[in-house]
Amino acid sequence: MQIKSGFELRNILGENIIIAHGVQNIDFSKVITLNDSAASAWKAVVGKDFTEQDIVKALVKEYDVDVMTAQNDANMLVASWKDAGLI
Numbered sequence: 001m002q003i004k005s006g007f008e009l010r011n012i013l014g015e016n017i018i019i020a021h022g023v024q025n026i027d028f029s030k031v032i033t034l035n036d037s038a039a040s041a042w043k044a045v046v047g048k049d050f051t052e053q054d055i056v057k058a059l060v061k062e063y064d065v066d067v068m069t070a071q072n073d074a075n076m077l078v079a080s081w082k083d084a085g086l087i
Contacts, residue, residue, distance in 0.1 A: 001086050002049055009034065009042050016042075018086065032084055037063060038077055052078050056060075 006021045016039035034042060037059060044058035055074040059065055065073075071079035081087045
């Protein structure tokens with residue numbers, strides 16, 4: 001899977017916000033914010049094909065977390081990104 005083009009992660013006043021570029025991506029009914037671990041995962045996979053396992057590896061590498069916890073977090077993260085139309 002890939003993050004759709006036209007979305008960019010920005011840090012605005014300490015908040016990780018997904019900014020949409022292009023008319024097809026703009027939905028003024030929601031603001032997409034990411035916590036620090038989700039933003040770290042985003043940075044690890046943006047611009048390339050990735051799997052949930054790639055996110056798991058990135059989380060395990062960046063944080064002191066076991067693989068099972070990282071897998072659960074990656075599952076929820078991918079589901080939320082799909083629901084938001086980011087991938």
